[in-house]
Amino acid sequence: MVEFSFGKGREVHPLEALRRRLTRGLEVAASDQEVRRGEEVEALVTISSARKLADIEVGVVCTEYYDELHTGRGYTDDTTSTPTTSRRTSDEVAHETWSPVETVSGVQSVRFTIPPDAPFSYHGECLSFKWELVARARRSRGLDRQARSEFSVLP
Amino acid sequence: MSPRFQLELDRERYAPGETIKGTIQVTEGGGSRALEAILEYKEETADYSEVAISIPSGPLHEGELTAGTSFEFELALPPDALPSYKSRHGELYWELDVKSDESGRDTHERRRIETVSPS
Numbered sequence: 001m002v003e004f005s006f007g008k009g010r011e012v013h014p015l016e017a018l019r020r021r022l023t024r025g026l027e028v029a030a031s032d033q034e035v036r037r038g039e040e041v042e043a044l045v046t047i048s049s050a051r052k053l054a055d056i057e058v059g060v061v062c063t064e065y066y067d068e069l070h071t072g073r074g075y076t077d078d079t080t081s082t083p084t085t086s087r088r089t090s091d092e093v094a095h096e097t098w099s100p101v102e103t104v105s106g107v108q109s110v111r112f113t114i115p116p117d118a119p120f121s122y123h124g125e126c127l128s129f130k131w132e133l134v135a136r137a138r139r140s141r142g143l144d145r146q147a148r149s150e151f152s153v154l155p
Numbered sequence: 156m157s158p159r160f161q162l163e164l165d166r167e168r169y170a171p172g173e174t175i176k177g178t179i180q181v182t183e184g185g186g187s188r189a190l191e192a193i194l195e196y197k198e199e200t201a202d203y204s205e206v207a208i209s210i211p212s213g214p215l216h217e218g219e220l221t222a223g224t225s226f227e228f229e230l231a232l233p234p235d236a237l238p239s240y241k242s243r244h245g246e247l248y249w250e251l252d253v254k255s256d257e258s259g260r261d262t263h264e265r266r267r268i269e270t271v272s273p274s
Contacts, residue, residue, distance in 0.1 A: 066244040069202040119240055125205040127198040127245040155238050
């Protein structure tokens with residue numbers, strides 16, 4: 001089903017439309033927007049429609065974003081290639097813990113402990129750490145569902 | 156000729172809000188426009204480095220640096236100073252940078268500052 005329209009005043013960005021499709025029926029939120037390392041964060045998973053969803057799980061995920069120098073080849077004309085460099089931001093999961101959730105409609109609570117030696121939330125110029133609660137579910141047909149909610153981890 | 160200096164600190168570890176007291180000993184004299192100490196919170200990846208926070212002392216001395224002279228300074232860590240952290244692809248840390256501003260390449264003496272949680 002196509003969800004975005006281009007009518008005046010009703011425009012929905014294609015990425016936002018995709019996000020809505022991916023998260024339909026599944027939501028996740030943190031009970032507290034800020035927690036300290038070593039403390040617990042409570043994930044509230046809301047399943048509005050469990051129909052067609054399977055293997056639902058919720059996790060706490062920290063992603064590290066880091067800038068690196070990328071070297072490639074560029075073309076000055078049809079035949080001559082020259083080395084080119086560019087700054088790119090790569091990412092990798094720095095920490096993740098997952099827990100299964102019952103496939104029933106309603107709100108479920110899952111608590112996770114943030115390890116004391118895990119990264120703290122940080123948004124920098126060349127290095128960042130982003131913490132999110134993630135709920136995901138497998139669908140028998142179509143795109144899998146995934147909902148995300150950012151929260152802050154203090155040092 | 157560029158000057159050379161040694162950096163001495165009153166302690167090895169500091170908590171947020173504490174003052175770092177140090178002395179810069181000039182071991183070799185040389186031309187300099189200004190001498191300054193800068194406390195920095197740095198981000199570093201394998202390929203890039205950025206300064207996220209910079210706390211300068213202001214000029215400690217202006218003009219030629221003479222061997223045998225010394226300069227004292229004090230710089231306070233912010234009360235909400237973030238800790239150091241080393242990850243798989245990068246690092247966050249505090250560093251003290253003593254810089255001699257020169258007409259050519261500046262001279263630096265850098266020292267990492269270890270921070271501890273407030274007790």
